[in-house]
Amino acid sequence: MKAIRSWFDSQSHDDNKQQGDSVDWMRIVPFILLHLGCIAVIWVGVTPIAISIAICLYFIRMFAITAFYHRYFAHKSFKTSRFCQFLFAVIGASATQRGPLWWAAHHRYHHRHADTDNDPHSPKRGFIWSHMGWFLSKKHFQADYNLVPELARFPELRYLDRFDVFVPIVLAITLYFVGEWLNLINPALQTSGWQLVVWGYFISTVVLLHATLLINSLAHHWGSRRYDTSDDSRNNFLLALMTLGEGWHNNHHYHSASARQGFYWWEIDISFYFLLLMKKCHLIWDVKTVSPEKRDRGFTNAKDKSCV
Numbered sequence: 001m002k003a004i005r006s007w008f009d010s011q012s013h014d015d016n017k018q019q020g021d022s023v024d025w026m027r028i029v030p031f032i033l034l035h036l037g038c039i040a041v042i043w044v045g046v047t048p049i050a051i052s053i054a055i056c057l058y059f060i061r062m063f064a065i066t067a068f069y070h071r072y073f074a075h076k077s078f079k080t081s082r083f084c085q086f087l088f089a090v091i092g093a094s095a096t097q098r099g100p101l102w103w104a105a106h107h108r109y110h111h112r113h114a115d116t117d118n119d120p121h122s123p124k125r126g127f128i129w130s131h132m133g134w135f136l137s138k139k140h141f142q143a144d145y146n147l148v149p150e151l152a153r154f155p156e157l158r159y160l161d162r163f164d165v166f167v168p169i170v171l172a173i174t175l176y177f178v179g180e181w182l183n184l185i186n187p188a189l190q191t192s193g194w195q196l197v198v199w200g201y202f203i204s205t206v207v208l209l210h211a212t213l214l215i216n217s218l219a220h221h222w223g224s225r226r227y228d229t230s231d232d233s234r235n236n237f238l239l240a241l242m243t244l245g246e247g248w249h250n251n252h253h254y255h256s257a258s259a260r261q262g263f264y265w266w267e268i269d270i271s272f273y274f275l276l277l278m279k280k281c282h283l284i285w286d287v288k289t290v291s292p293e294k295r296d297r298g299f300t301n302a303k304d305k306s307c308v
């Protein structure tokens with residue numbers, strides 16, 4: 001019963017910091033169901049509207065994860081209003097990657113100990129561990145709020161963290177009603193409530209989740225190294241495209257305070273372009289970037305360490 005309650009209220013779970021790296025199978029049932037839900041595509045079929053909604057939700061939520069969960073909450077690389085902070089925390093929460101405090105706390109810890117024994121998800125412990133074993137373990141179920149003190153003082157963020165399945169459930173229910181409504185007003189679309197739930201929530205979320213997780217696993221393993229950082233981070237063009245700019249991970253470990261991760265014009269960083277747009281609209285400000293001096297000073301011809 002305790003495990004089932006923890007599916008909905010993450011703080012009802014015991015503090016498992018001492019319980020090691022074993023997987024908490026009862027606790028991760030929702031994670032397994034998330035993947036099984038994709039199989040329902042066999043019954044609901046596919047339509048252009050369902051694919052369009054899945055793609056839109058992928059990009060909107062990937063932006064919330066990369067630009068806000070990562071660059072704002074974890075790295076404070078720009079400033080924004082409390083409303084905008086909350087809005088993107090909600091959109092990020094709909095990506096089903098736990099709450100913003102949990103995400104930012106673990107990520108700050110990653111930067112502090114990248115690729116050492118204390119790194120929560122170094123690929124040195126194996127690809128599967130770095131990709132998903134770490135967050136399925138008992139040890140990493142709870143976040144250390146001492147790592148995110150300036151964020152933990154916002155009660156709305158703490159609630160999002162505590163009831164982290166609430167927003168994903170609301171998204172799935174909304175998609176169901178949108179699908180039923182579309183079918184009612186325009187039957188030619190041939191969609192349905194369940195079809196939009198499967199494509200817009202399950203499939204879109206699973207692809208989004210694993211694309212994000214590849215930054216923890218593959219971006220510390222596959223790609224080139226411009227900077228000789230103390231970790232194994234890599235720059236990877238393909239990962240950067242999939243994750244709207246997060247693939248420039250060696251740049252990011254070199255200068256993590258920068259909201260811009262693609263340091264040169266050819267390093268496509270879509271999240272940063274949208275952040276510039278938000279800055280123009282005065283939705284965000286004090287956007288930190290890397291200076292040309294710092295960018296060029298740290299340049300090392302670390303080709304011998306590349307692993308393509």
Ligand SMILES: [Zn+2]
Binds near residue numbers: 114215249253
């Ligand atoms: Zn990293």
Ligand SMILES: [Zn+2]
Binds near residue numbers: 074075107111256
């Ligand atoms: Zn980071």
